Amino acid sequence: MGVGDPMVAEKLEQVPGILDELGIDVWLLFARESHTVHDPCFDLVVGSNVTWHSAFLLTRHGERIAIVGSLDKAQLETLGHYPEIIGYVGGISDDLRKTLARLDPRRIAINYSTDDVMSDGLTHGMYLTLIKFLGGTDYVERLESSAPLVGALRGRKSPTEQARIKTACETTVEIFSRLTPRLRVGLTEKEVAAMIREEMDAIGGLDLAWDADHCPAVFTGPDSAGAHAGPTDRPIEPGHLMNVDFGVKRNDYVSDLQRTWYFLRPGENDAPQAVHRGFDTLLGAIRAAAAELRPGVTGESIDTIARSYITDRGYAEYPHALGHQVGRTAHDGAGVLCPRWERYGSLPHLTVQKGQCYTIEPRLTVEGHGIVTMEEIVVVEEDGCEYLSRPQTELYLVRS
Secondary structure (H helix, E strand, O other): OOOOOHHHHHHHHHHHHHHHHHOOOEEEEEEOOOOOOOOOHHHHHOOOOOOOOEEEEEEOOOOEEEEEEHHHHHHHHHHOOOOEEEEEOOOOHHHHHHHHHHHOOOOEEEOOOOOOHHHOOOOHHHHHHHHHHOOOOHHHHHEEEOHHHHHHHHHOOOHHHHHHHHHHHHHHHHHHHHHHHHOOOOOEHHHHHHHHHHHHHHHOOOEEOOOHHHOOEEEEOOOOOOOOOOOOOOEOOOOOEEEEEEOEEEOOEEOOEEEEEEEOOOOOOOOOHHHHHHHHHHHHHHHHHHHHOOOOOEHHHHHHHHHHHHHOOOOOOOOOOOEEEOOOOOOOOOOEEOOOOHHHOOHHHOEOOOOOEEEEOOEEEEOOOEEEEOEEEEEEOOOOEEEOOOOOOOOEEEOO
16 A cells, blocks of 8 residues: 555545546656656656656546666655556666557657746756657657646645645635734734744744735835735835735645735724725625626636726726636646736636636736735636635725
């Protein structure tokens, strides 16, 4: 009995069906020194790193074959994910060619993609090496991008994966709840970020969902740096909107949520009407997009719903996609809820699939106060979507 990651075992069970659905005979992962130059697909279906040239072949009939350096063989045997493991000493090419000849696949998916980073784990050098090793065979002409396969495998979250993402979301919302009573005018963005990390450490067993220099991202007032920037020494002032973009990793799966607070000015018992209008508009955009998110629609169509909802009410459009997939990483690849911009390539045209978990995260500016933004995570069901995060439905107010 192997001791490998049960989530790797779950994803491996999904592979043959997706290969058969796409008419692909073999998925070939090819890597070396994978700890240093890491293919994201290794986390899904390998569960370990390798040193020498290594090939992992997964077939539509369910075969799982690993061809690895002899020193890596024992570790893979211990994990138990690959029933057939071939170890070599001098070089991989002979065993790779023999294995492909035995399987004789007509279509072979390898990990490159122009648009989906999570399907683009095969380096150019390793691609050239693979072509050299397969030189003189018909298999060179049978290679194609694994993007449709990886997009489906990574995106179609199993019930266990969905539960882990939901737990990460619940933990993040709890941290926000603990943060709110500690907030006050005069704190800097860096001090708020430190408080969030203190609450994370108090819960324990958590890692940050992305790079520590901007997880959490904290931005306050009308002149903040905004999303994807690290917190600064800028202090919170009365009348400011403050936003936090933050996520945790728990049990190898992450959250990615944003929340908005308003800091009351002296004499105020509520936020100004302009701030409430901005908040209500954003909340309406999220709800409108979620109401139409279901299998078969394109990412572009859902982005258009939220984008139009905001611009129709007189606000500028947000300068990014409406949402991305979440899973083992905060940006989990493949389908995106995004406009037809050059930067997104073919991604706006991909259709939404059941089991995918998306953020919904529009934003808008309230002049003189700052940014309103919330970010929620939903899972796509048969006839719609369900929130995995507990949504923010009211503006958080902080007294000066």
